[in-house]
Amino acid sequence: MENPETNHQPDHQFSEAERQAVYKTIYTRRDVRGQFKPDPIPDDVLARILQAAHHAPSVGFMQPWNFLLIRSQEIKQKVHDLFKQANQEAGQMFKQEEQRQTYRTLKLEGILESPLNLVITCDRERAGPTVIGRTHDMAMDVYSSVCAVQNLWLAARAEGLGVGWVSIFDRLELKKCLNLPSQVTPVAYLCIGYVDHFFKEPELKTAGWLDRLPLQDLVFFDQWENNHAENEKGLISHLSQAAY
């Protein structure tokens, strides 16, 4: 057993500049579907964003993720075919003809143009059948892999790399296409590369599909739907200010 005090972080506090950098990453991160440049990603940069993913929180420290890097144009093409099929089905699912028309104009993936595709998976059997913290919610391992996705996404933004999450696939077809074993779930299919530019706002906001919700409407106090607590006026006033 180590002396616990030697296990404390020496640099507990962040400077104002460091804090600002973290918020800059969070606010300028975008879901990138186009604007990819073919430039290769240097090995050291790619290793850094994968390390960032690997240092995500995981339930019971099980680290259930794998990282499947796809550079083969042949495999990308097969995955793109699966996307095309699912996307055609998706386009039919909207009730209003106007929505169906808008849907068809949206670019929702950059599978073929991005130099790197990355699948982040979850191995449901990574740490045996009983996992600390997963005993009462079997989805916690998949949530850990999602945390890895978000860590990678933010690290990539700081490196100037665009990342787009493609989710319009038949999951079983995708598993078959990637030869994943039965206990391995493909959590996120990501398209990654340097980009010409990042957009200021989410593309679905710019396209008028949905607007950003006012944060103060989403925050409740002690009870569901209680958002007008008398002693929370200070917080509510801060919540209604623009974030950046």
Added chain:
Amino acid sequence: MENPETNHQPDHQFSEAERQAVYKTIYTRRDVRGQFKPDPIPDDVLARILQAAHHAPSVGFMQPWNFLLIRSQEIKQKVHDLFKQANQEAGQMFKQEEQRQTYRTLKLEGILESPLNLVITCDRERAGPTVIGRTHDMAMDVYSSVCAVQNLWLAARAEGLGVGWVSIFDRLELKKCLNLPSQVTPVAYLCIGYVDHFFKEPELKTAGWLDRLPLQDLVFFDQWENNHAENEKGLISHLSQAAY
């Protein structure tokens, strides 16, 4: 329609110092179960970490999250009772007596000591039945709420706030206790507060429960389980170096 060029981010690139700050946050973030101080969290700080969560990626820009802030000692106590019951059940689930003994010594939550408990939820009906990107994977909305958790967790670390994710509950009992409507899933129950210190390493690693896996064993190239590609030697060499 805006002129698309005015929708480009002006500050595309990050400085080396900004990148370092992002990695510092990712590597020094811990799952905090103790060491909480009773000091209140100032409203501006709390608003900033909630804004960070609200700017997470969400499928079809549906922003399915709510943020239920719990400061009431009475509600915390009820939630703690639910944890205690589930945790007792959990302790029986491990096969080996040695694991069961170690499990009982682990502190897995800070519900009562942390000044703020926060539930991040997912409203499965936030944007109607058909959501862009959720058509073929109905879990994508819950994954969006997990991304909000991770954004908040990192922002909190940069603010010097500890966050711990408690997942050992009967989910239906927790929903009942918090009066959540049927379409709202409690994704994460978080304990938040300033801390005496952050640990250098995950507590389950220090306790000898599990070790951190070597990243290079988790990375595959084009095919599942192919981790020795001839043309990837440069990357593999970077992956096997310590992250920080």
